[in-house]
Amino acid sequence: MTEPYCDPHPNPAGIKRVAVLTSGGDAPGMNAAIRAVVRTATSQGIEVIGVRRGFSGLHRGDFITLGPRDVAxxxxxxxxxxxxxxxxxxxxPEGRARGARHLRAHDVDALIVIGGDGSFHGAHFLQKEHGIPVIGLPGTIDNDLYGTDHTIGYFTAVETALDAVDKLRDTGASHERIFVIEVMGRHAGHIALDVAVAGGAEEVFIPEDAKEVAGVLDIVKASVKKGKMGSIIIVAEGYPGGATGVAKAIEDGTGMETRVSILGHIQRGGSPVSSDRILASRLGEAAVYALMEGRSDVMVGRQNHGTSFTPLADTWEKRKDVSRDLYRCAKTLSI
Incomplete structure (x- = not known):
């Protein structure tokens, strides 16, 4: 076993070996979280088992050993x-029981799951049914998990979407067109709202506000009167009708030409920006320490610049709202 290279952390739980997996949709920064788990655990004399292909791999026993050089x-x-x-x-229950048997056969003391609310459901029931300690790390670009200010991958997704919006605005202005741009967010408008403010959008539609699409018509007409050469409308994919519905309403109500751009899964890819790398690194370190301290069935997050621990069930049962102040700001600055 590798000797620790930093001060020992208290380990009353007696953790000797942990497993880590990523589940659900990928998010930029997941690798930084894996790296942090592996290197923190190694520094404390704890071995790490990587589970390939999420819970699908766990119930099949698709395991690999991970050391500091494996995550270089x-x-x-x-x-x-x-x-x-x-x-x-x-x-x-049968699938979870099989996964639990694989973990015990490999002498795994605890499991770290990096993913969203669906992944946390799986982790929660593993702990509840089989008593295996679990810790969740919020890995989802949607930023929709209660208990953390930001999720791993969110910052990069916003930057990716914003880069596309900036380029489309150039084209829209050149051809005097309206671009209706759909960003990810099935149940939450965090990405859409940030992109709208940072991209100077004329309007934004989010699942949290069921406002009528008809309201955008006056905004578009007013923009033309003010001499704007093009308009940008941001729509979260979870808004009823999506970008296609909003674009149709604009064309039907104004007769103006619109173009729809659905950014889709491009927002999940790419190298993580610094904020995601730092967030993932801090959360990965905190997850190992949390297990050593005896915590289980919680998500490790960051709130108000500090580490937070939220029961896994709360992450999907409680609602995380968008910033209403930012929503108002988007409206104010769109004139």
Missing amino acids: NTLQRGGTILLSARSHTWRT
Whole structure:
């Protein structure tokens, strides 16, 4: 076993070996989180087992040993080196029981799950049914998990979407067109709202506000009267009708030419920006320490510049709202 290279952390739980997996949709920064888990655990004399392909790999026993050199040169890489997959089998008690047997056969004391609310459901029931300690790390670009200010991958997704918006604005102004741009966010408008403010959008539609699309018509007409050469409308994919519905309403109501751009999964890819790398690194370190301290069935997050621990069930049962102040700001600055 590798000797610790930093001060020992209290380990009353007696953790000797942990497993780590990534599950659900990939998010930029997941590799930074894996790296942090591996190197923090190693520094404390704890071995790490990587589970490939998420819960699908866990119920099949698809394990690899991870050491500090195995995660070298991964900090800047997008995606996940452990791969990810969705597993219908894991949703059954039989599937979870099989995964628990694999963990015990490999003398794994605890599991760290990097993912979103669906992944946390799987982790929660593993702990509840089989008593295996679990810690969740918020890895999702949507930033929709209660209990943390930001999730791993969110900052990069916003930057990726904003870069596209800036380029489309140039084209829109050149051709005097309206661009309706759809960003990810099935149930939450965090990405859409940040992109709208940072990209100077004329309007933004989010799932949290069921305002009528008809309201955008006056905004578009007013923009033309003010001499604006083009308009940008941001729509979260979870808004009823999506970007296509908003664009149709504009064309039907004004007769003006619109173009729809659905950014889609491009927002999940690419090298993570510095904020995601730092967030993932801090959360990965904190997850190992939390297990050593005896914590379980919680998500490690960051709130008000400090580490927070939220029961996994709260992350999906409680609602995380968008910033209403920022929503007002978007409206004020769109004139």
